Amino acid sequence: MASAAPAVSAEPSKKEIRLVIAASSAGTVFEWYDFFIYGTLAALIGQAFFPAGNETLQLLLVWAGFAVGFGFRPLGAILFGFLGDRLGRKYTFLVTVTLMGIATAGVGLIPSAASIGIAAPIIVISLRILQGLALGGEYGGAAIYVAEHAPPEKRGFYTSFIQASVVGGFVLSIAVVLACRFLIPPEEFAAWGWRVPFLLSIVLLFISLWMRLKLNESPVFKAMKEAGETSANPFAESFRYPGNKKRIFVAxxxxxxxxxxxxYTAFFSGLSFLRGPMRVDELTVELILFTAGFVSMAFFVAVGWWSDRVGRKKPIMIGALAALVLLFPIFWGMGSLANPGLARAAAENPVIVAGPECTTDPFAELFGREQSECGRLLETLTSSGVRYSVESADGLGLSVGGEAVPVTAEWLADGTALRDGVQAALGERGFDFSRQSPPFINIIGIFALLLVSSMLSALTYGSVAALLSEMFPPKIRYSSMSIPYHIGAGYLGGFLPLIAGFIVARTGDIYAGIWYTWAIVAFGVIVAWWGIPGGPPRDFDENG
Structure with a gap:
């Protein structure tokens, strides 16, 4: 039995559709800019709010703060999904964009940990929670709003601009950081200039509100309200509605x-990988990511258009299966091109660490535990981007290319001395730890590989707003699609930088974090093959 959407009294004009897409997409760009600027400036945020005794712990603390915001996205989805299904799509995502803008600007006003101590990271985490709540309501509102205005035969194409806008937020965050770097001297940017991109959020908030206040309510919601068919409890009904549990699981x-x-592997892992273990100059990395992200926005729109013709399932399956094959080669290729000296030295002079208790404990300092000497050595090698193997031994030892390197007591005195000593010794044996400015041809290669990973993302993402809107009944659509989307994006994706970083820190393999992505995608392929409706796109069908 099919459950049709309520009859819509008047189909929106082309002018209204253009305004709907423009305003919804612009607001989405600004909201994701607010959320991503934290990740784009991760290194400077770590220095300001999460100072730690070693680079690995500092970066993990930053990514933990990043993950906290994602962790609250499902709660935001429940709250704003309820309001969106009860009160309307338009005013709900006016609230979300306002909350996001205020929270983001607040990060730019917090004094550093050097000034106010532990209060600084606590306030940052609190604002990240508000951002997570806001973002939990934004995506569902914008996606449904556009989908419910779009004619069925163009729903994938129209909603693909929302998907491209997520990338647009990432691109805008990098563009603003690049502009600030060009306008503010490096020392001043590191000291205070990094706050400017956060404060800019207030300007973006007013632009977004101005555009969205021009919009009318979704015609589907208006028709439901006039017919008295809105849900009394959309959250509860999302789990009681026939067939919805399966749909939520698949979503x-x-x-x-x-x-x-x-x-997140394509964009944030790529950013962190190039800037971190590959030691590529920050400006170079940001320019590459900005260009690749900007170009890739067209892929998302193209996939949305394509899905209107071939269905939603085919692009997702092609992208997911291709990702299983290509993710590791993409990162291996970027590593070889970004820092060829480091890759060559690692192949010619394998690093072997021997000793007792040779495991790392990245959070040892945070919880007052004692890190073993061997663990500290492994941590130093990992943060330096050096791959190694471990052997058991009674005493601590380090060899490079079969030649023993003495680990002195002076090195073990503190983390900085250990890092400088190890890097100096390995530098004499061909390892290059200087900031890299790869040759232009290598930069083109990195750019091309990032475009390939962007294509994989577009294939699995470009049609999703249309697909999720079609999977769920209109009266509980906001809640039903937002809850699984933000649980997945919040936990499986938002915790990716933290989990992948922890895997790398524990294994010492700078590519090992990709296994997390591979495992999630492999399981997702099975579920998608089983549960995503095949064939041409169609409106919600209880049997679909």
Whole structure:
């Protein structure tokens, strides 16, 4: 039995559709800018708010703060999904964009940990929670709002601009950081200039509100309200509605789990990988990511258009299966191109660490535990981007290319001395730890590989707003699609940088974190094949 949407009294004009897409997409760009600027400036945020005794712990604390915001997205989805299904799509996502803008600007006003101590990271985490709540309501509102204005035969194309806008937020965050770097001297940017991108959020908030206040309510919601068919409790009904539990499971693991892990691996893992262990100059990395992200926005729109013709399932399956094959080669290729000296030295002079208790404990300092000497050595090698193997031995030892390197007591005195000593010794044996400015041809290669990963993301993401809107009944659509989407994006994707970073820290393999993405995508492929409706796109069908 099919459940049709309520009759819509008047189809929106082309002018209204253009305004709907423009205002919804612009607001989405600004909201994701607010959320991503934290990740784009991760290194400087770590120095300001999460100072630690070693680089690995500092970065993990930053990514933990990043993950906290994602962790609260499902709660935001429940809260704003309820309001969106009860009160309307338009005013709900006016609230979300306002909350996001205020929270983001607040990060730019917090004094550093050097000034106010532990209060600084606590306030940062609190604002990240508000951002997570806001974002939990934003995506569902914007996606449904556009989908419910779009004619069925163009729903994938129109909603793909929302998907491209997520990338647009990432691109805008990098563009603003690049502009600030060009306008503010490096020392001043590191001291205070990094706060400017956060404060800019207030300007973006007013632009977004101005655009969205021009919009009318969704015609589907208006028709439901006039017919008295809105849900009294959309959250509860999302789990009681016939067939919805299966749809939510598929939306969580077969759709969101796949798209979000590929997306964050392509963009944030790529950013962190090039800037961190590959030691590529920050400006170079930001220019590459900005260009690749800007170009890739067209892929998302193209996939949305394509899905209107071939269905939603085919692009997702192609992208997910291709990701399983290509993710590791993409990062291996970027590593070889970004820092060829480091890759060559690692191949010619394998690093072997021997000793007792040779495991790392990245959070040892945070919880007052004692890190073993061997663990500290492994941590130093990992943060330096050096791959190694471990052998058991009674005493601590380090060899490079079969030649023993003495680990002195002076090195072990503190983390900085250990890092400087190890890097100096390995530098004499061909390892290059200087900031890299790869040759232009290598930069083109890195750019091309990032475009390939962006294509994988577009295939799994470009049609998703249309697909999720079609999977759920209109009266509980906001809640039903937002809950699995934000659980998946919030936990499977939002915790990816933290989990992948922890895997790398524990294994010492700078590529090992990709296994997390691979495992989530592999499971998602099975669920997607089983649960995503095949064939041409169609409106909600209880049997679909």
């Amino acid at each position: 969580l693991f077969g759709i969101t789990g796949v798209l979000t892990t590929i997306w």
